[in-house]
Amino acid sequence: MNAIHHSLPADRRFPSDAAARRVRPGVAALVCCATLLLPVLTVAAAPIALDADQQRAFGVELVAPISADETLSRRYPAEVAVPNRQLRVVAAPQSGVLETLRVAEGESVAAGQVLAELRSPEVVDTQSAYLESVIRLELAESELARDRKLHQEGIIAERRLLESQSKQREFANLLDQRRQLLELAGLAPKDIATLTRTRRLTSTLSVRAPISGIVLEQMVSTGQSVATAAPLYRIAELDPLWLEIHVPVDQLQGLVVGAPVWLTRQETTGKVVTIGRMVHGQDQGVLVRAEIHEGVARLRPGQFVEVQLIAPIGPSEIGQISSASRGASTQSWRLPASALVRQSGAVHIFVAREGGFEALPVTVLAQEEQSAVVQGTLNAGDQIAISGVVAIKAVWLGGE
16 A cells, blocks of 8 residues: 555645735735846756845645555545446246245345245246156156066067156156256245145246345336246446546557456545447547456445546656756656746756755656656655745746
8 A cells, every 4th residue: 555655635734825825915016027127038957045034925735746656536536336247137937926035225134045935827837848748757667677677578569668768757857857847937946846845836937036246126026927047136236347448549548457446435446347349439549448346335236436547657758858958867756736837948956955945947747636757867855845836936937
């Protein structure tokens, strides 16, 4: 979780720049006048002389840069969904009337547990056909055993024996077929074994859970007449879960399968498992699906959450270094967005030096919600101005 901690949004890791908006009225007027009188100048690298009293007057606030090897996207809405492989719809195996519903929405169920009982005349006919096949097979096996003995004694011809064997195989195949029909009707193997032993028909059919999980939805009520294959319940395993995110097509750069996803309010992570290839017409977004294992107990299918995509800073981003920062270390840093100053098409930050500040050119690798990932000749011990930067810029340009 240390890596995730360093990836938290900047508003959790840096002090607010509200002080930059509370400059004393007299100082603000001075800065405003100085700015209006300034000609358009070329930026130089001369030091900016500001003593401690002036910095306090300008409301300057300093922070240290934070090393960054990944970027955070803006916040996107994501819908919590159940993976397809973990979702089952329980349907009525035969038409009939629902006598009992034993579970309801929200309950946990185990695989094989009885969910409902259905009274169906059709299942009686299916059982009758099965028992008929059982009796015919028993008779055919008895005749085969007798003919085999008579053939060994030379009493009957081999053709008679072959006919008996063929008849026995025919009834055995018919019995297997009707056993499968009973299984499709919802009878468990032990129920079929009981029927074979007792020869007792029943019109009540038990509907069982195919998997262990949570009942997400009950679609019927007790006493309702249902047709074959009518849906009764939706059951799902809720670990893991999916997050379905619509990401603008122009924001997909750098996103790869396996990239982490940060849930901002739940403070947990998932991983991207698929990146769609189709752009949805309504929002020009691409479906990005992430899978989450940690913290699933705090999520519900159908719930909307806020997520941020975490992308590593690769060689392509590092290669974007401008000519102003050639030769800089390839290390990247995260700073509050308020620290950035734009002048003559270049981006600078003000780094505290003895007796004032230095205007340091940097390359912006990524713009985040309230922070930016930059590259320049920085060290972890440097102090960067994040408030009062307008006043510093005025002094900087006024000294040209």
